[in-house]
Amino acid sequence: WSSGTTVVAGLLERLGLRGLPPYFVTSDPRTPNSFESMDFRRLIGELIDENTLRMRVDWSLAQQRLLDFRKRLEQQADDGAAPLFLKYPPSALLIPEICQVFATRLVYVLRPMQAIEATRERRNWQVQFGAAGAQVLYPAMFQALVDHEFPTHLVRYPELLRDPAAHVAQLARFCGLPEDADAVARAAALVRVRGAP
16 A cells, blocks of 8 residues: 555556456546456455455465466356456455456556555554555565565556656566557556646
8 A cells, every 4th residue: 555556557458458447436536547447346356355464265265266266257248349347456465366366467566665654544444454455465475585486577656657658668578568658658647647646
């Protein structure tokens, strides 16, 4: 939370990837649309406690629930639909399980702890939604990066703010999207409009 993932998810949507609406609406007027699928949040919430960032179930049950979720998505999907993006911070604790179930490309958004905490304080959110949460989620993310060969793209949020077009183009290439200067420009405009969360 508070790391810039909402802006990056918005970029993915503007680039042509599809989310899984409806999305969770936050209490922050600067970022009301979290781009967090309510269905995905519900699933992860059954597996991980958002307040403690601890597993609620064992790993085998978590993997089975993820498989069930994938089957539901496959039943609902249109042939030729754009790739799907899913975002919800506690899912970082399930990266290996998610990657075993889905053909996954991971986008990590990195932001300094001080900035994460400042955003949390501005939002007046609970402590786990700032640096305290990042101190649990970032190690899980980097453990997955070290232990596995999942395709992973790193977005340093301060750099994204400084040069949105370059970073959006890199993100589009990583996602396997066709080179489309207009789509990149439209997506990059989101960063200028929104600025830092």
